[in-house]
Amino acid sequence: MAVSTTGVPTGAPAPDVPKRGGKRSAHRWTRRDKFVLALMIGVPTLISVALVWVPALSSVALSFTRWDGIGLDSIKWIGLRNYREIFTIYPPFYPALWHNLIWLLFFLLIPTPIGLFLAVLLDRELRFTRVYQSVIFLPVVLSLAIVGFIWQLMYSTDQGLINAVLDKFGVAPIDWLGNPNLNLWAVLIAASWRHVGYMMILYLAGLKSVDPALKEAAAIDGASDWQTFRYVVFPALRPINIVVLVITVIESLRAFDLVYVINGGRNGLELLSVLVTQNIIGEASRIGYGSAIATIMLVISTVFIVIYTLNIFREERR
Amino acid sequence: MRKPMLPNPDEPVLPAAVFNRRLFLGAGAVALGSIGLAACGGSSSSGGGSSSSGNATGTVTFGSNASDDVPKKAFQATFAAYKSSGGGDVKVNTVDHNTFQEQINNYLQGRPDDVFTWFAGYRMRFFAKKGLVGDVSDVWQKIGGNFTDAIKTASTGEDGKQYFVPLYNYPWAVHYRKSVFEANGYQPPTTLDEMVTLGQQMKKKGLAPLAFADKDGWPAMGTFDYLNMRINGYDFHINLMGGKEAWDSPKVATVFDTWKRLLEISQPNSLGRTWQEAAQTVAQKKAGMYLLGTFVGQQFAEGAERDDLTFFPFPVVDSSVGADAVEAPIDGFMMAKRPQNGAGAKHLLEYLGSAEAENTYLATDSNDVAVHKAADTSKYNALQKQASALIAGAKSISQFLDRDADPTFASTVAIPAFQSFIKNPADAASIAKNMEAQKKSIYQS
Numbered sequence: 055m056a057v058s059t060t061g062v063p064t065g066a067p068a069p070d071v072p073k074r075g076g077k078r079s080a081h082r083w084t085r086r087d088k089f090v091l092a093l094m095i096g097v098p099t100l101i102s103v104a105l106v107w108v109p110a111l112s113s114v115a116l117s118f119t120r121w122d123g124i125g126l127d128s129i130k131w132i133g134l135r136n137y138r139e140i141f142t143i144y145p146p147f148y149p150a151l152w153h154n155l156i157w158l159l160f161f162l163l164i165p166t167p168i169g170l171f172l173a174v175l176l177d178r179e180l181r182f183t184r185v186y187q188s189v190i191f192l193p194v195v196l197s198l199a200i201v202g203f204i205w206q207l208m209y210s211t212d213q214g215l216i217n218a219v220l221d222k223f224g225v226a227p228i229d230w231l232g233n234p235n236l237n238l239w240a241v242l243i244a245a246s247w248r249h250v251g252y253m254m255i256l257y258l259a260g261l262k263s264v265d266p267a268l269k270e271a272a273a274i275d276g277a278s279d280w281q282t283f284r285y286v287v288f289p290a291l292r293p294i295n296i297v298v299l300v301i302t303v304i305e306s307l308r309a310f311d312l313v314y315v316i317n318g319g320r321n322g323l324e325l326l327s328v329l330v331t332q333n334i335i336g337e338a339s340r341i342g343y344g345s346a347i348a349t350i351m352l353v354i355s356t357v358f359i360v361i362y363t364l365n366i367f368r369e370e371r372r
Numbered sequence: 373m374r375k376p377m378l379p380n381p382d383e384p385v386l387p388a389a390v391f392n393r394r395l396f397l398g399a400g401a402v403a404l405g406s407i408g409l410a411a412c413g414g415s416s417s418s419g420g421g422s423s424s425s426g427n428a429t430g431t432v433t434f435g436s437n438a439s440d441d442v443p444k445k446a447f448q449a450t451f452a453a454y455k456s457s458g459g460g461d462v463k464v465n466t467v468d469h470n471t472f473q474e475q476i477n478n479y480l481q482g483r484p485d486d487v488f489t490w491f492a493g494y495r496m497r498f499f500a501k502k503g504l505v506g507d508v509s510d511v512w513q514k515i516g517g518n519f520t521d522a523i524k525t526a527s528t529g530e531d532g533k534q535y536f537v538p539l540y541n542y543p544w545a546v547h548y549r550k551s552v553f554e555a556n557g558y559q560p561p562t563t564l565d566e567m568v569t570l571g572q573q574m575k576k577k578g579l580a581p582l583a584f585a586d587k588d589g590w591p592a593m594g595t596f597d598y599l600n601m602r603i604n605g606y607d608f609h610i611n612l613m614g615g616k617e618a619w620d621s622p623k624v625a626t627v628f629d630t631w632k633r634l635l636e637i638s639q640p641n642s643l644g645r646t647w648q649e650a651a652q653t654v655a656q657k658k659a660g661m662y663l664l665g666t667f668v669g670q671q672f673a674e675g676a677e678r679d680d681l682t683f684f685p686f687p688v689v690d691s692s693v694g695a696d697a698v699e700a701p702i703d704g705f706m707m708a709k710r711p712q713n714g715a716g717a718k719h720l721l722e723y724l725g726s727a728e729a730e731n732t733y734l735a736t737d738s739n740d741v742a743v744h745k746a747a748d749t750s751k752y753n754a755l756q757k758q759a760s761a762l763i764a765g766a767k768s769i770s771q772f773l774d775r776d777a778d779p780t781f782a783s784t785v786a787i788p789a790f791q792s793f794i795k796n797p798a799d800a801a802s803i804a805k806n807m808e809a810q811k812k813s814i815y816q817s
Contacts, residue, residue, distance in 0.1 A: 135813075143806060143810055145792070212653065232643035233641070317643075320589055332784055335474055337473060339477050
């Protein structure tokens, strides 16, 4: 905390502090201080530029080119053609966009409330609550690829558990993963199985931080359990809700492993992330085209990030 | 074929492929891709150390996509034989089959091994044209007499030089169980009409006539390839693959129309099924026939069940075109542009182009057939003999859609297009129109 030694009043607006301190007490900065400062600012900046900004911006730049990834001299500038083709003659694009949106809404509407519900139940100091917590949280430890294998054993048409059980009731085998009208939902259930545990842990942490006195006060005022939750506890969870929202948006946009494992992200399971992969990785090597899809994804994520940051700043100002 | 999206079908597969290894490897490929190749590059740099001319009997590095047990052992045996025949050490870097294929661009631009596994066809010519692989024409001067002209053409780049040394190939054909046909008095059909009639008969018996699986996207390419070659001929097929013919032409429309007839006798729900699962239904006598490469045999238990497996060539559709084109992908080797040990690499390639090398390899991996004229065929099993006869009698040989066509087109256009067609055969016209629009964009360079 170099700041406090400069004698700036602690109430001063944060961004101004180092600058003012620097000016007023320039003579106190030893060479070593400067070196340390340069190191502390320089290294993270360099890492961020090299690992975030350069790849992101070159991806945007490449999206206006045609390139097979072999030799820099084969990059050809083609303007907006990649975008025009993606929007006009690339059949998987709109389904992918739509599936990402469904994914997001489904995650917000199904596993998130279930996670919250489980967290509220587990917050009541039930017996064996730790055991329940561990059991529900367990799928989160698995990678989505593993989740994909597990659920494929359940969903397989000829050899899967679900159809084997249905068969006992005389139901004809259902093609869970091959029917393009069904497979997205089948996959979403598998993804939710994991997401519920994640949401539960987050909400459980949030609930633990709610001051029990609030609940007590509500109870003394005669509020029912539901009223206490709706008007006292839930509003107190606001910070957690923002975290949950952000995580859910991120999870939906980066959803990839599960569908890629199941059928390579085709036939009803198209997602933007998969289209990027199909075009860039693999033998296709359509770097420019894939970059254009990635750029579209970047724009979509930016919208959410902007909403989130605005929200955070507004909060801080309050 | 041995497709972009999947590892080697030569794997010894569990009798019931409940747990789909391919998917597992696919995911592993994504996760481990860079690591695997990094490891590759690293060891190739530590391997040679000799000058570019190199030492013919010095150590050679070998990049292998044979990540499955059977081919891996087969290569071990082959390299042991190479050493005992007076060759040098071969340092093998095995990378997951899928990963190897997907990362080939980066691999070739980094520090590839001296010699590495690859496939004949457009994909080989593409890298040759880009100047990413070494010219092995002088090796061919020594081994050229061992191979037919068709094989030599398949190993030759656009500039007329050779860039590929073949090892084996395997045909695609319609497989069935002899016992099923005998029990029902079925005859292998020779025309498509007969095949459809046979299919109707099987349906009445409660048998799924034609096993079919396209969850992974590539198996349907085999059906398209054969129909196109039978209806429009080999030359048209190759031109279509090369982007020189239109996908929305009436000729291709006929192919889709004919395919509809096959779909009527095909297993439904094919988009949720893997080829292993489809092969299982044939093994269990729930389905009658299955069009696939001979690697389908891996799903049949060794012994009586495997011996019961046989095939007939894809039937004639148009008698004026006939059935003399066979789909038989060739696997083999290429050499790095700048090998660490060039002399050693060529010495090894020369050995790999010999009958002895093919015999040693096929002694372990018996799902394929040799391409060498003097290879020992006396140890072939019945299926291998049949496969080798089928290929020998072929006038022209195709390599599979994803090896004959631009790989970008194959993976990002053909797969989703065929899958949409299987879902809604009535949309064939609009699907073909879209394929043509995307083809125009992809094939221009």
